[in-house]
Amino acid sequence: MTIRRSDMNPIMAPNQVVASNPDWEVIGVFNAGVAKYKDEVILLLRVAERPLNDDPTVYLTPLYDAASDRMTVRSIPRTDDIDFSDVRVIKTPAQNYLTSISHFRVARSKDGIRFEIDDKPTILPGSMYESYGIEDPRMTQIGDIYYITYSAISEYGICTAMMTTGDFVSFERQGNVFHPDNKDVVIFPEPIGGKYYSLHRPSCSHYGQPVMWIAESSDLLQWGNHRFIAGVRDGLWDEGRIGASAVPFLIEEGWLEIYHGADKNNRYCVGAMLLKKDEPWKVIARSELPFMQPEQRFEVDGFFGNVVFPCGALVEGNIVKLYYGASDTYVGYAEVPLDLIKASLKKED
Template sequence: MEVIGVFNAGVTRYLDETILLLRVAERPINDNPEVYVVPLYHPSEDRIVLQEIERKPEYDFSDVRVIRTPERNYLTSMSHLRIARSTDGIHFTIESEPTLLPSGPYESYGIEDPRITLIDNIYYITYSAISELGICTSMITTEDFITFTRQGNIFHPDNKDVAIFPASIGGSYYALHRPSCSHYGQPEMWIAESGDLKQWGNHRHLIGVRPGFWDDGRIGASAVPFEIEEGWLEIYHGADKSNRYCIGALLLDKHEPWKVIARSVEPIMEPETDYELEGFFGNVIFPCGALHEEGLAKIYYGASDTSIGYAEVTIEAIRANLGLKQLNNQL
């Protein structure tokens, strides 16, 4: 196997450290042009095996991430999660061994895109669990980033981009999520409610794609929401119909987070640099985490499914992007 990308990291603070939970994507090294080799985790044997797939004309190889056959689809790479630590938020030491590997029948294609929420000294890590059964959202908890407890699937397939709010609101917990619709609807953002952070219900549609805008293809939560004076601020991702991924902002009501106050008309950030435009899957910026500190949103984002970038944007600039000053004047 060879590493092809380190990207889409969850982020949090633990003691005096910045913790990144990296998504590390690997693919088999293959010198045979007659076949494609894909990695699969076999839960019954607790090991990863490499499977050869013939390059048949009826198979779809158009997406570098996926191989589509009449029988089933395969991922061309497999991801695990690995911790990186820093005292300044810029220079990181990456642990030498994987922190979390695929485990069980729902992770046979790997684990991806973690988000980290701190509630009452417990870190709740949500992530995409991929298998031939679909994409579930699973959860792992930790108090020290040394010992981890698997909590199982909290959203059934196909569902991803789950970000849990970092506090109870009116006695309930809330999470943003993105179900995939097979026949009706679009890949859009929903909100769900829970009393125990494990069983989720009262699902409500939150925002949809917007024809002609930068997010007219698909949208989903990115960072864990954080609280500002006007409400809950969510840094979210949106893609257009050409799969160009940008970052926008969403403001939700402080007491009724299913109510939308404001949304970015223009993105707050879009692919511009070489490493954002070119890579394993180019023209993509995709954050899974941001820290709200010192009047800034400190955003750690995946760049072209290859590397991790870091950007700072002031909360005032996000307010201006959302038109909040104008909104406050009108109120």
């Protein structure tokens, strides 16, 4: 049993995507939600862009201005009191900004490998809570509707918002479903005991750590009864942070959740946890070692390297088809035997 990465990896790269503005450049296409629609595989891509800049004395940060409903650019002088140590963030004494802004773009494929990417953005930032961009969509099909959860980034923090679609042509925003700071929200694909469930990852600023919780809902919009279900583990591959990645899917033993974890050096790997079928807030087993880790060049080197980060998977028989972000730059594809994932699980005490 081995993971089979596509010989065409990375299956998507920034140079395959047309920038939304002629004065901007695409620096990443990654962390895509995935769904089957009719006879096609649909990816909802996160596309990260930034303004072209030939002035070494300033940094240009892109922003969405909700009041005017347009993209803008702010110029920030490169002074000694500004921290540029993280390539993703500009830390000023007043507030932090992102070095790029993300939108979503649909890509379609008949074979799940060769995709046609829309020439223009499918979904741009659209509210005051999305002024720094929209990121990392996950898509859950319930009936004929696809529920898309995503991170909405702004000066107010990281909310999780939701939109719905029935055809991947028109989309309806449903607003913020989790307040800041919260991300990595995935919705279970069917009700359990008459209630809907979602996994989420609140950020605890004082006492806690970035760990996984579960919530329940009667209408997919109002979420409550929040409970902790799984934490980080000292000395292991997921000692720094964890979060849900793919939509959970049901196997004979229970709900299988493919999740991401990072160590204290921000190396992101992929593992799984098995949740009880009728009580999904109970963890039965969990990967002691990751079943997938950054190995290939495009996974190790990039805008933010040493990252494999799935936001979606398709399950066909004993094969899990994993679409994953690599080094915050590319989309990769891998086929993982279900038995390999199950073999990585160790029963919880």
